[in-house]
Amino acid sequence: MNIIVCLKQVPDTESQIKIGSDGKSIVTDDIKWIMNPYDEFGVEEALRLKEKHGGEVTVVGLGPKRVTESLRTALAMGADKGILISDEALDGSDSLANAKAIAEAVKDLDYDLIFTGQRGMDDDLGLVGATIAELLGIPQLSLINKVEVAEDGKSVKVDRPIEGETLIIESTLPALITAQKGLNEPRYASLPGIMKAKKKPLEEKTLADLGLDSAEFGEGARKLKILELTSPPDRAAGKIVEGETPQEKAAELAKLLHDEAKVL
Protein backbone atom coordinates (compact mmCIF):
# COMPACT_ATOMS: atom_id res chain seq x y z
CA MET A 1 0.00 0.00 0.00
CA ASN A 2 1.85 3.09 -1.23
CA ILE A 3 0.47 6.41 -0.15
CA ILE A 4 1.12 9.99 -1.18
CA VAL A 5 0.28 12.85 1.16
CA CYS A 6 0.15 16.42 -0.12
CA LEU A 7 0.89 19.21 2.29
CA LYS A 8 1.27 22.93 2.42
CA GLN A 9 2.13 25.55 4.99
CA VAL A 10 -0.38 28.06 6.31
CA PRO A 11 -0.13 30.86 8.88
CA ASP A 12 -0.42 29.65 12.47
CA THR A 13 -4.11 29.89 13.32
CA GLU A 14 -3.26 32.41 16.07
CA SER A 15 -1.67 34.81 13.55
CA GLN A 16 -3.00 38.28 12.97
CA ILE A 17 -3.68 38.78 9.29
CA LYS A 18 -2.61 42.21 7.97
CA ILE A 19 -3.38 43.32 4.45
CA GLY A 20 -0.43 44.52 2.38
CA SER A 21 -0.09 47.92 0.72
CA ASP A 22 -1.07 46.44 -2.66
CA GLY A 23 -4.47 45.62 -1.13
CA LYS A 24 -4.31 42.15 -2.68
CA SER A 25 -1.98 40.15 -0.48
CA ILE A 26 -1.18 39.76 3.19
CA VAL A 27 1.88 40.92 5.11
CA THR A 28 3.93 37.81 5.82
CA ASP A 29 6.79 39.33 7.87
CA ASP A 30 5.59 38.29 11.33
CA ILE A 31 3.81 35.11 10.36
CA LYS A 32 4.74 31.79 11.85
CA TRP A 33 4.14 29.02 9.32
CA ILE A 34 2.77 25.64 10.28
CA MET A 35 1.76 22.49 8.43
CA ASN A 36 -1.86 22.92 7.38
CA PRO A 37 -3.77 21.13 10.19
CA TYR A 38 -5.98 19.22 7.75
CA ASP A 39 -2.85 17.96 5.96
CA GLU A 40 -1.55 16.73 9.31
CA PHE A 41 -4.61 14.48 9.56
CA GLY A 42 -3.66 13.14 6.12
CA VAL A 43 -0.08 12.39 7.21
CA GLU A 44 -1.29 10.61 10.34
CA GLU A 45 -3.85 8.51 8.46
CA ALA A 46 -1.27 7.49 5.86
CA LEU A 47 1.11 6.37 8.62
CA ARG A 48 -1.61 4.32 10.30
CA LEU A 49 -2.48 2.61 7.01
CA LYS A 50 1.18 1.91 6.36
CA GLU A 51 1.54 0.38 9.83
CA LYS A 52 -1.38 -1.90 9.05
CA HIS A 53 -0.86 -2.75 5.38
CA GLY A 54 2.86 -2.06 4.81
CA GLY A 55 4.21 0.04 1.97
CA GLU A 56 5.67 3.49 1.69
CA VAL A 57 4.49 7.01 2.45
CA THR A 58 5.69 9.88 0.26
CA VAL A 59 4.97 13.45 1.30
CA VAL A 60 4.73 16.10 -1.39
CA GLY A 61 4.87 19.80 -0.57
CA LEU A 62 4.48 22.79 -2.80
CA GLY A 63 5.62 26.31 -1.97
CA PRO A 64 8.70 28.26 -0.96
CA LYS A 65 11.77 26.61 0.54
CA ARG A 66 10.41 26.98 4.10
CA VAL A 67 7.93 24.17 3.28
CA THR A 68 10.94 21.85 3.72
CA GLU A 69 10.45 22.21 7.50
CA SER A 70 6.96 20.76 7.33
CA LEU A 71 8.11 17.98 5.01
CA ARG A 72 10.83 17.14 7.57
CA THR A 73 8.18 17.12 10.28
CA ALA A 74 6.16 14.59 8.29
CA LEU A 75 9.31 12.50 7.75
CA ALA A 76 9.99 12.67 11.48
CA MET A 77 6.45 11.47 12.15
CA GLY A 78 7.28 8.43 10.01
CA ALA A 79 6.88 9.19 6.31
CA ASP A 80 9.55 7.63 4.10
CA LYS A 81 10.46 10.28 1.57
CA GLY A 82 9.63 13.77 0.51
CA ILE A 83 9.30 15.85 -2.62
CA LEU A 84 9.29 19.65 -2.56
CA ILE A 85 7.95 21.45 -5.61
CA SER A 86 9.45 24.90 -5.40
CA ASP A 87 9.80 27.53 -8.08
CA GLU A 88 9.53 31.30 -7.99
CA ALA A 89 7.20 31.12 -10.98
CA LEU A 90 4.65 29.37 -8.72
CA ASP A 91 4.21 32.50 -6.56
CA GLY A 92 0.63 33.71 -6.75
CA SER A 93 -0.67 30.64 -8.61
CA ASP A 94 -4.30 29.65 -8.05
CA SER A 95 -5.51 26.22 -6.95
CA LEU A 96 -5.84 24.95 -10.52
CA ALA A 97 -2.21 25.74 -11.32
CA ASN A 98 -0.88 24.36 -8.02
CA ALA A 99 -2.81 21.13 -8.54
CA LYS A 100 -1.37 20.81 -12.04
CA ALA A 101 2.16 20.96 -10.67
CA ILE A 102 1.41 18.41 -7.95
CA ALA A 103 -0.36 16.03 -10.35
CA GLU A 104 2.62 16.21 -12.69
CA ALA A 105 5.02 15.41 -9.85
CA VAL A 106 3.13 12.35 -8.64
CA LYS A 107 1.57 10.90 -11.79
CA ASP A 108 4.35 8.42 -12.48
CA LEU A 109 4.77 7.32 -8.86
CA ASP A 110 3.35 4.01 -7.72
CA TYR A 111 0.43 4.84 -5.42
CA ASP A 112 -2.81 3.35 -4.09
CA LEU A 113 -4.05 6.36 -2.14
CA ILE A 114 -3.44 10.09 -2.09
CA PHE A 115 -4.34 12.29 0.87
CA THR A 116 -4.80 16.04 0.90
CA GLY A 117 -6.39 18.24 3.55
CA GLN A 118 -10.02 19.08 2.91
CA ARG A 119 -8.88 22.68 2.53
CA GLY A 120 -5.95 24.96 3.29
CA MET A 121 -6.47 27.18 6.31
CA ASP A 122 -5.46 30.19 4.26
CA ASP A 123 -7.55 30.67 1.12
CA ASP A 124 -10.11 28.21 2.53
CA LEU A 125 -10.94 27.08 -1.00
CA GLY A 126 -10.73 23.29 -0.82
CA LEU A 127 -10.06 22.77 -4.53
CA VAL A 128 -6.60 21.28 -4.81
CA GLY A 129 -7.51 17.70 -3.82
CA ALA A 130 -10.36 17.39 -6.30
CA THR A 131 -8.29 18.98 -9.05
CA ILE A 132 -5.39 16.56 -8.54
CA ALA A 133 -7.87 13.66 -8.64
CA GLU A 134 -9.38 14.98 -11.86
CA LEU A 135 -5.99 15.41 -13.52
CA LEU A 136 -4.96 11.89 -12.50
CA GLY A 137 -8.33 10.46 -13.53
CA ILE A 138 -9.01 8.87 -10.12
CA PRO A 139 -12.06 9.12 -7.85
CA GLN A 140 -12.10 11.61 -4.99
CA LEU A 141 -13.59 11.08 -1.56
CA SER A 142 -13.78 14.43 0.12
CA LEU A 143 -14.36 15.57 3.70
CA ILE A 144 -13.71 12.11 5.14
CA ASN A 145 -13.44 11.28 8.83
CA LYS A 146 -12.96 7.48 8.67
CA VAL A 147 -10.95 5.31 6.28
CA GLU A 148 -10.88 1.54 5.99
CA VAL A 149 -8.84 -0.18 3.30
CA ALA A 150 -10.02 -3.67 2.26
CA GLU A 151 -7.77 -6.61 3.17
CA ASP A 152 -6.94 -7.22 -0.48
CA GLY A 153 -5.88 -3.57 -0.85
CA LYS A 154 -8.11 -3.06 -3.87
CA SER A 155 -10.87 -0.88 -2.45
CA VAL A 156 -11.53 1.58 0.32
CA LYS A 157 -14.54 2.34 2.49
CA VAL A 158 -14.89 5.81 3.99
CA ASP A 159 -17.26 7.89 6.10
CA ARG A 160 -18.33 11.31 4.90
CA PRO A 161 -20.40 13.24 7.43
CA ILE A 162 -22.91 15.46 5.66
CA GLU A 163 -25.73 17.57 7.11
CA GLY A 164 -27.67 15.30 9.46
CA GLU A 165 -26.21 11.98 8.33
CA THR A 166 -23.05 10.12 7.42
CA LEU A 167 -22.56 8.52 4.03
CA ILE A 168 -20.55 5.34 3.89
CA ILE A 169 -18.90 5.29 0.51
CA GLU A 170 -16.92 2.59 -1.23
CA SER A 171 -14.43 3.31 -3.95
CA THR A 172 -11.98 1.50 -6.14
CA LEU A 173 -8.28 2.27 -5.66
CA PRO A 174 -6.33 4.30 -6.47
CA ALA A 175 -8.36 7.15 -5.03
CA LEU A 176 -7.80 10.55 -3.45
CA ILE A 177 -9.11 11.31 0.03
CA THR A 178 -9.44 14.78 1.56
CA ALA A 179 -9.09 14.71 5.33
CA GLN A 180 -11.69 16.21 7.67
CA LYS A 181 -11.39 16.85 11.40
CA GLY A 182 -12.26 13.75 13.41
CA LEU A 183 -10.23 11.43 11.15
CA ASN A 184 -7.55 10.96 13.83
CA GLU A 185 -5.32 12.67 16.39
CA PRO A 186 -1.97 13.34 14.72
CA ARG A 187 1.07 12.01 16.58
CA TYR A 188 4.03 14.14 17.58
CA ALA A 189 7.39 13.45 16.03
CA SER A 190 9.64 11.55 18.46
CA LEU A 191 13.27 12.50 19.04
CA PRO A 192 14.60 9.36 17.26
CA GLY A 193 12.09 10.13 14.51
CA ILE A 194 13.54 13.61 14.13
CA MET A 195 17.08 12.21 13.94
CA LYS A 196 16.09 9.64 11.35
CA ALA A 197 14.23 12.22 9.27
CA LYS A 198 17.46 14.05 8.59
CA LYS A 199 18.71 11.13 6.54
CA LYS A 200 15.50 10.44 4.65
CA PRO A 201 15.44 11.39 0.95
CA LEU A 202 13.93 14.78 0.17
CA GLU A 203 13.98 15.74 -3.48
CA GLU A 204 13.41 19.23 -4.80
CA LYS A 205 11.78 19.92 -8.13
CA THR A 206 11.28 23.04 -10.20
CA LEU A 207 8.64 23.48 -12.89
CA ALA A 208 11.32 22.86 -15.51
CA ASP A 209 12.22 19.56 -13.79
CA LEU A 210 8.56 18.58 -14.13
CA GLY A 211 8.53 19.56 -17.80
CA LEU A 212 6.02 22.36 -17.12
CA ASP A 213 5.89 25.78 -18.76
CA SER A 214 6.24 28.52 -16.14
CA ALA A 215 3.97 30.81 -18.21
CA GLU A 216 1.03 28.68 -17.08
CA PHE A 217 1.72 29.48 -13.42
CA GLY A 218 1.84 32.49 -11.15
CA GLU A 219 -0.27 35.59 -10.75
CA GLY A 220 -0.70 36.18 -14.47
CA ALA A 221 -2.21 32.75 -15.13
CA ARG A 222 -4.86 32.96 -12.39
CA LYS A 223 -8.40 32.17 -13.42
CA LEU A 224 -9.75 33.24 -10.04
CA LYS A 225 -8.52 36.83 -9.79
CA ILE A 226 -8.21 38.67 -6.50
CA LEU A 227 -9.55 42.21 -6.88
CA GLU A 228 -9.08 43.29 -3.31
CA LEU A 229 -8.60 42.06 0.26
CA THR A 230 -10.38 43.85 3.06
CA SER A 231 -10.61 43.56 6.82
CA PRO A 232 -13.69 41.77 8.09
CA PRO A 233 -16.78 43.95 8.32
CA ASP A 234 -17.01 45.41 11.83
CA ARG A 235 -19.87 44.23 13.94
CA ALA A 236 -21.71 47.14 15.55
CA ALA A 237 -20.68 47.47 19.19
CA GLY A 238 -22.77 45.19 21.35
CA LYS A 239 -24.29 45.88 24.72
CA ILE A 240 -23.76 44.32 28.12
CA VAL A 241 -27.08 43.22 29.49
CA GLU A 242 -27.87 45.07 32.74
CA GLY A 243 -29.22 43.60 35.93
CA GLU A 244 -28.39 43.20 39.63
CA THR A 245 -28.80 39.43 39.72
CA PRO A 246 -28.43 36.65 37.14
CA GLN A 247 -32.22 36.39 37.27
CA GLU A 248 -32.66 40.03 36.27
CA LYS A 249 -30.06 39.70 33.54
CA ALA A 250 -31.85 36.67 32.14
CA ALA A 251 -35.16 38.56 32.13
CA GLU A 252 -33.58 41.54 30.39
CA LEU A 253 -31.88 39.31 27.81
CA ALA A 254 -35.12 37.50 27.00
CA LYS A 255 -36.80 40.88 26.53
CA LEU A 256 -34.02 42.16 24.24
CA LEU A 257 -34.04 39.01 22.13
CA HIS A 258 -37.78 39.24 21.74
CA ASP A 259 -38.40 42.99 21.37
CA GLU A 260 -35.18 44.34 19.91
CA ALA A 261 -33.38 41.53 18.05
CA LYS A 262 -36.70 39.87 17.21
CA VAL A 263 -35.16 36.40 17.06
CA LEU A 264 -37.62 34.64 19.34
Place this chain on the structure above:
Amino acid sequence: MAQGVWTIAEQRDGEIRKITYEIVSEGRRLADALGQEVTVILLGSNIKEKAAELGQYGADKVLVADDSRLEPYTTDAYVSVISELVKANDPQILILGGSVQGKDLAARLAARLDVGMAQDCTVFAIEDGNLVATRPIYAGKAYAKVTFENSLPQMAAARPKVMSINEPDVSRSAEVIDASFTLDDGDLKTKVVDVAKDESGKVDLTEADKIVSGGRGMKDPENYKILEELADLIGASVGASRAAVDAGWRPHSDQVGQTGKVVSPNLYVACGISGAIQHLAGMSTSKVIVAINKDEDAPIFQKADYGVVADLFDVVPALTEEIKKYL
Protein backbone atom coordinates in the same frame (compact mmCIF):
# COMPACT_ATOMS: atom_id res chain seq x y z
CA MET B 1 -21.53 34.33 -26.10
CA ALA B 2 -22.03 32.70 -22.74
CA GLN B 3 -25.51 33.53 -21.51
CA GLY B 4 -27.64 32.73 -18.47
CA VAL B 5 -27.36 32.17 -14.74
CA TRP B 6 -27.37 28.51 -13.77
CA THR B 7 -27.81 27.12 -10.32
CA ILE B 8 -27.52 23.50 -9.26
CA ALA B 9 -30.32 22.23 -7.04
CA GLU B 10 -29.59 19.99 -4.08
CA GLN B 11 -32.10 17.33 -3.14
CA ARG B 12 -31.92 14.38 -0.79
CA ASP B 13 -34.32 11.44 -0.86
CA GLY B 14 -36.45 13.35 -3.32
CA GLU B 15 -36.82 16.45 -1.13
CA ILE B 16 -35.41 19.78 -2.25
CA ARG B 17 -32.92 21.12 0.31
CA LYS B 18 -33.25 24.64 1.67
CA ILE B 19 -29.89 25.71 0.25
CA THR B 20 -31.46 25.29 -3.19
CA TYR B 21 -33.98 28.05 -2.48
CA GLU B 22 -31.16 30.26 -1.25
CA ILE B 23 -29.14 29.96 -4.43
CA VAL B 24 -32.12 30.07 -6.80
CA SER B 25 -33.20 33.31 -5.10
CA GLU B 26 -29.70 34.72 -5.36
CA GLY B 27 -29.47 33.50 -8.96
CA ARG B 28 -32.65 35.47 -9.69
CA ARG B 29 -31.09 38.67 -8.32
CA LEU B 30 -27.95 38.18 -10.42
CA ALA B 31 -29.97 37.35 -13.54
CA ASP B 32 -32.09 40.48 -13.07
CA ALA B 33 -28.95 42.58 -12.83
CA LEU B 34 -27.77 41.08 -16.12
CA GLY B 35 -31.14 40.88 -17.87
CA GLN B 36 -30.73 37.10 -18.25
CA GLU B 37 -32.63 33.95 -17.37
CA VAL B 38 -32.23 31.60 -14.41
CA THR B 39 -31.90 27.90 -15.18
CA VAL B 40 -31.82 25.33 -12.40
CA ILE B 41 -30.32 21.88 -12.92
CA LEU B 42 -32.12 19.25 -10.88
CA LEU B 43 -30.62 15.76 -10.73
CA GLY B 44 -32.09 12.66 -9.14
CA SER B 45 -34.39 9.74 -9.63
CA ASN B 46 -38.13 10.34 -10.16
CA ILE B 47 -37.58 13.94 -9.23
CA LYS B 48 -39.43 15.76 -12.01
CA GLU B 49 -42.50 16.67 -9.99
CA LYS B 50 -40.35 18.88 -7.75
CA ALA B 51 -39.12 20.99 -10.67
CA ALA B 52 -41.92 23.44 -11.52
CA GLU B 53 -42.15 24.74 -7.95
CA LEU B 54 -38.62 26.19 -8.22
CA GLY B 55 -40.19 28.82 -10.46
CA GLN B 56 -41.77 30.38 -7.38
CA TYR B 57 -38.30 31.32 -6.14
CA GLY B 58 -37.16 32.75 -9.45
CA ALA B 59 -36.23 29.92 -11.82
CA ASP B 60 -37.25 30.43 -15.46
CA LYS B 61 -36.29 26.93 -16.56
CA VAL B 62 -35.51 23.72 -14.76
CA LEU B 63 -33.39 21.17 -16.57
CA VAL B 64 -34.19 17.78 -15.06
CA ALA B 65 -31.71 14.91 -15.26
CA ASP B 66 -33.63 11.86 -14.13
CA ASP B 67 -31.77 8.59 -13.75
CA SER B 68 -31.63 5.93 -11.05
CA ARG B 69 -27.86 6.35 -11.00
CA LEU B 70 -28.29 9.98 -9.87
CA GLU B 71 -29.78 8.93 -6.52
CA PRO B 72 -28.05 9.07 -4.12
CA TYR B 73 -25.51 11.76 -5.00
CA THR B 74 -22.12 10.62 -6.15
CA THR B 75 -19.37 12.93 -7.36
CA ASP B 76 -18.65 10.87 -10.47
CA ALA B 77 -22.21 10.76 -11.79
CA TYR B 78 -23.12 14.37 -10.99
CA VAL B 79 -19.92 15.83 -12.43
CA SER B 80 -20.32 13.79 -15.59
CA VAL B 81 -23.91 14.93 -16.21
CA ILE B 82 -23.50 18.56 -15.18
CA SER B 83 -20.29 19.12 -17.11
CA GLU B 84 -21.97 17.74 -20.23
CA LEU B 85 -24.95 20.08 -19.80
CA VAL B 86 -22.75 23.09 -19.09
CA LYS B 87 -20.57 22.47 -22.13
CA ALA B 88 -23.63 22.07 -24.35
CA ASN B 89 -25.37 25.23 -23.11
CA ASP B 90 -22.54 27.64 -22.27
CA PRO B 91 -23.99 29.55 -19.29
CA GLN B 92 -22.21 32.68 -18.07
CA ILE B 93 -22.62 32.00 -14.35
CA LEU B 94 -22.87 28.78 -12.38
CA ILE B 95 -23.84 28.95 -8.69
CA LEU B 96 -23.86 26.07 -6.23
CA GLY B 97 -24.75 25.80 -2.57
CA GLY B 98 -21.87 25.37 -0.15
CA SER B 99 -23.20 22.32 1.65
CA VAL B 100 -20.87 19.33 2.08
CA GLN B 101 -22.22 17.86 -1.15
CA GLY B 102 -21.99 21.23 -2.89
CA LYS B 103 -18.37 21.71 -1.86
CA ASP B 104 -17.44 18.26 -3.10
CA LEU B 105 -19.30 18.69 -6.38
CA ALA B 106 -18.08 22.24 -7.04
CA ALA B 107 -14.43 21.34 -6.60
CA ARG B 108 -14.48 18.43 -9.04
CA LEU B 109 -16.78 20.16 -11.52
CA ALA B 110 -14.50 23.22 -11.64
CA ALA B 111 -11.55 20.93 -12.31
CA ARG B 112 -13.44 19.09 -15.09
CA LEU B 113 -14.44 22.41 -16.69
CA ASP B 114 -10.95 23.81 -16.03
CA VAL B 115 -12.35 27.03 -14.57
CA GLY B 116 -11.68 29.18 -11.51
CA MET B 117 -14.00 28.57 -8.59
CA ALA B 118 -14.90 30.66 -5.52
CA GLN B 119 -16.12 28.51 -2.61
CA ASP B 120 -17.99 29.69 0.49
CA CYS B 121 -19.05 33.13 -0.78
CA THR B 122 -21.03 35.50 1.40
CA VAL B 123 -21.81 38.21 -1.19
CA PHE B 124 -22.35 38.14 -4.94
CA ALA B 125 -22.61 41.13 -7.25
CA ILE B 126 -22.49 41.92 -10.93
CA GLU B 127 -19.84 44.46 -11.93
CA ASP B 128 -19.32 45.40 -15.58
CA GLY B 129 -21.41 42.42 -16.56
CA ASN B 130 -19.28 39.94 -14.59
CA LEU B 131 -19.77 37.97 -11.41
CA VAL B 132 -17.83 39.37 -8.47
CA ALA B 133 -17.84 37.35 -5.26
CA THR B 134 -16.77 38.18 -1.72
CA ARG B 135 -15.55 35.39 0.50
CA PRO B 136 -13.93 35.10 3.92
CA ILE B 137 -10.33 33.87 3.88
CA TYR B 138 -7.93 33.02 6.72
CA ALA B 139 -10.97 31.85 8.67
CA GLY B 140 -12.68 35.22 8.36
CA LYS B 141 -9.65 37.32 9.39
CA ALA B 142 -9.85 38.90 5.93
CA TYR B 143 -12.30 39.05 3.06
CA ALA B 144 -11.34 38.58 -0.57
CA LYS B 145 -13.24 40.11 -3.43
CA VAL B 146 -12.66 37.93 -6.46
CA THR B 147 -13.62 37.70 -10.10
CA PHE B 148 -12.79 35.45 -13.02
CA GLU B 149 -10.43 35.71 -15.96
CA ASN B 150 -10.48 33.52 -19.08
CA SER B 151 -12.81 31.33 -17.11
CA LEU B 152 -16.37 30.49 -18.15
CA PRO B 153 -18.77 29.77 -16.62
CA GLN B 154 -18.00 32.10 -13.71
CA MET B 155 -18.40 29.58 -10.96
CA ALA B 156 -19.02 30.04 -7.23
CA ALA B 157 -20.67 28.43 -4.22
CA ALA B 158 -22.63 30.27 -1.53
CA ARG B 159 -22.09 29.81 2.20
CA PRO B 160 -25.27 28.17 3.56
CA LYS B 161 -27.80 30.43 5.31
CA VAL B 162 -26.31 33.67 4.05
CA MET B 163 -28.32 34.34 0.86
CA SER B 164 -31.88 35.38 1.58
CA ILE B 165 -34.75 33.36 0.15
CA ASN B 166 -37.27 35.14 -2.08
CA GLU B 167 -40.87 35.23 -0.95
CA PRO B 168 -42.37 32.42 -3.07
CA ASP B 169 -44.53 33.78 -5.89
CA VAL B 170 -47.19 31.12 -6.41
CA SER B 171 -48.27 32.60 -9.72
CA ARG B 172 -44.84 31.79 -11.14
CA SER B 173 -43.90 28.41 -12.53
CA ALA B 174 -40.73 27.28 -14.28
CA GLU B 175 -40.57 25.63 -17.67
CA VAL B 176 -39.50 22.04 -17.03
CA ILE B 177 -37.18 20.47 -19.59
CA ASP B 178 -35.89 16.90 -19.74
CA ALA B 179 -32.13 17.09 -20.01
CA SER B 180 -30.39 14.82 -22.44
CA PHE B 181 -27.13 13.37 -21.21
CA THR B 182 -25.05 10.24 -21.32
CA LEU B 183 -23.81 8.40 -18.27
CA ASP B 184 -21.21 5.68 -18.65
CA ASP B 185 -21.22 3.05 -15.89
CA GLY B 186 -17.48 2.69 -16.37
CA ASP B 187 -17.04 6.26 -15.06
CA LEU B 188 -18.79 5.52 -11.78
CA LYS B 189 -16.09 4.39 -9.37
CA THR B 190 -17.65 5.28 -6.05
CA LYS B 191 -20.82 4.00 -4.48
CA VAL B 192 -22.79 4.95 -1.40
CA VAL B 193 -23.15 1.62 0.40
CA ASP B 194 -24.86 2.83 3.56
CA VAL B 195 -26.27 5.90 5.26
CA ALA B 196 -26.08 6.40 9.02
CA LYS B 197 -28.75 8.86 10.14
CA ASP B 198 -27.84 11.32 12.83
CA GLU B 199 -29.47 10.07 16.03
CA SER B 200 -30.10 13.46 17.61
CA GLY B 201 -32.89 14.36 15.20
CA LYS B 202 -31.64 17.94 15.46
CA VAL B 203 -31.10 20.19 12.45
CA ASP B 204 -27.46 20.17 11.39
CA LEU B 205 -25.53 23.16 12.75
CA THR B 206 -24.80 24.51 9.28
CA GLU B 207 -28.52 24.63 8.54
CA ALA B 208 -29.79 25.62 11.97
CA ASP B 209 -31.72 28.83 12.44
CA LYS B 210 -30.60 29.06 16.07
CA ILE B 211 -27.65 27.53 17.92
CA VAL B 212 -26.89 27.26 21.63
CA SER B 213 -23.21 26.36 22.12
CA GLY B 214 -21.33 25.29 25.19
CA GLY B 215 -17.58 25.35 25.86
CA ARG B 216 -15.17 24.38 28.58
CA GLY B 217 -17.20 26.45 31.02
CA MET B 218 -19.86 23.70 30.93
CA LYS B 219 -17.47 21.69 33.13
CA ASP B 220 -19.17 18.34 32.61
CA PRO B 221 -21.02 16.60 29.74
CA GLU B 222 -24.06 16.17 31.99
CA ASN B 223 -24.44 19.93 32.23
CA TYR B 224 -25.33 20.20 28.54
CA LYS B 225 -28.82 19.30 29.73
CA ILE B 226 -29.48 22.95 30.54
CA LEU B 227 -28.42 23.95 27.03
CA GLU B 228 -30.61 21.22 25.50
CA GLU B 229 -33.60 22.50 27.46
CA LEU B 230 -33.10 26.03 26.20
CA ALA B 231 -32.43 24.73 22.67
CA ASP B 232 -35.57 22.57 22.63
CA LEU B 233 -37.66 25.51 23.74
CA ILE B 234 -36.49 27.90 21.01
CA GLY B 235 -35.95 25.28 18.28
CA ALA B 236 -32.17 25.51 18.31
CA SER B 237 -29.40 22.99 17.69
CA VAL B 238 -26.62 22.52 20.23
CA GLY B 239 -23.00 23.25 19.31
CA ALA B 240 -19.69 23.15 21.15
CA SER B 241 -16.19 24.61 21.24
CA ARG B 242 -13.21 22.47 20.47
CA ALA B 243 -12.30 22.35 24.15
CA ALA B 244 -15.61 20.58 24.80
CA VAL B 245 -15.12 18.21 21.85
CA ASP B 246 -11.52 17.41 22.79
CA ALA B 247 -12.66 16.65 26.31
CA GLY B 248 -14.95 14.03 24.82
CA TRP B 249 -18.09 15.80 26.05
CA ARG B 250 -19.55 16.33 22.59
CA PRO B 251 -19.06 14.66 19.17
CA HIS B 252 -16.82 16.16 16.45
CA SER B 253 -19.90 16.97 14.41
CA ASP B 254 -20.90 19.54 17.06
CA GLN B 255 -17.69 21.55 16.86
CA VAL B 256 -18.02 25.12 15.64
CA GLY B 257 -14.93 26.89 14.38
CA GLN B 258 -11.97 26.83 12.09
CA THR B 259 -11.58 23.05 12.23
CA GLY B 260 -15.25 22.50 12.82
CA LYS B 261 -18.38 23.83 11.24
CA VAL B 262 -18.86 27.30 9.89
CA VAL B 263 -22.33 28.43 10.89
CA SER B 264 -24.50 31.47 10.16
CA PRO B 265 -27.64 31.13 12.26
CA ASN B 266 -29.99 33.99 13.11
CA LEU B 267 -29.12 33.49 16.77
CA TYR B 268 -25.91 32.09 18.28
CA VAL B 269 -25.72 31.78 22.06
CA ALA B 270 -22.19 31.06 23.34
CA CYS B 271 -22.17 29.71 26.90
CA GLY B 272 -18.87 29.29 28.74
CA ILE B 273 -16.89 29.90 25.55
CA SER B 274 -13.98 32.35 25.74
CA GLY B 275 -14.05 33.32 22.05
CA ALA B 276 -10.69 32.05 20.81
CA ILE B 277 -9.94 33.25 17.29
CA GLN B 278 -10.45 29.72 15.93
CA HIS B 279 -13.92 29.57 17.45
CA LEU B 280 -14.88 33.03 16.20
CA ALA B 281 -13.92 31.88 12.69
CA GLY B 282 -16.84 29.53 12.74
CA MET B 283 -19.60 31.78 14.00
CA SER B 284 -18.84 35.43 13.34
CA THR B 285 -21.27 35.63 10.39
CA SER B 286 -24.15 34.76 12.75
CA LYS B 287 -26.79 37.47 12.69
CA VAL B 288 -27.27 37.92 16.45
CA ILE B 289 -24.61 36.73 18.89
CA VAL B 290 -25.21 36.32 22.61
CA ALA B 291 -22.36 35.55 25.02
CA ILE B 292 -22.82 34.27 28.53
CA ASN B 293 -19.52 34.20 30.40
CA LYS B 294 -18.44 35.01 33.92
CA ASP B 295 -15.20 36.64 32.79
CA GLU B 296 -15.98 40.18 31.62
CA ASP B 297 -12.70 40.28 29.70
CA ALA B 298 -13.46 37.20 27.61
CA PRO B 299 -12.83 38.04 23.93
CA ILE B 300 -16.25 36.64 22.96
CA PHE B 301 -17.81 39.86 24.32
CA GLN B 302 -16.13 41.83 21.53
CA LYS B 303 -18.19 39.92 18.97
CA ALA B 304 -21.40 39.66 20.95
CA ASP B 305 -24.47 41.79 20.28
CA TYR B 306 -25.65 40.96 23.80
CA GLY B 307 -23.23 40.06 26.54
CA VAL B 308 -24.21 38.64 29.90
CA VAL B 309 -21.45 38.68 32.52
CA ALA B 310 -22.58 36.02 34.97
CA ASP B 311 -22.39 32.36 35.89
CA LEU B 312 -23.99 30.39 33.07
CA PHE B 313 -25.40 27.85 35.54
CA ASP B 314 -27.56 30.66 36.97
CA VAL B 315 -28.35 32.49 33.75
CA VAL B 316 -29.18 29.69 31.32
CA PRO B 317 -31.99 28.03 33.34
CA ALA B 318 -33.38 31.47 34.22
CA LEU B 319 -33.27 32.49 30.55
CA THR B 320 -35.20 29.36 29.57
CA GLU B 321 -37.92 30.29 32.07
CA GLU B 322 -38.02 33.93 30.98
CA ILE B 323 -38.29 33.03 27.29
CA LYS B 324 -41.33 30.84 28.04
CA LYS B 325 -43.19 34.04 28.86
CA TYR B 326 -42.83 35.18 25.24
CA LEU B 327 -43.75 31.94 23.49
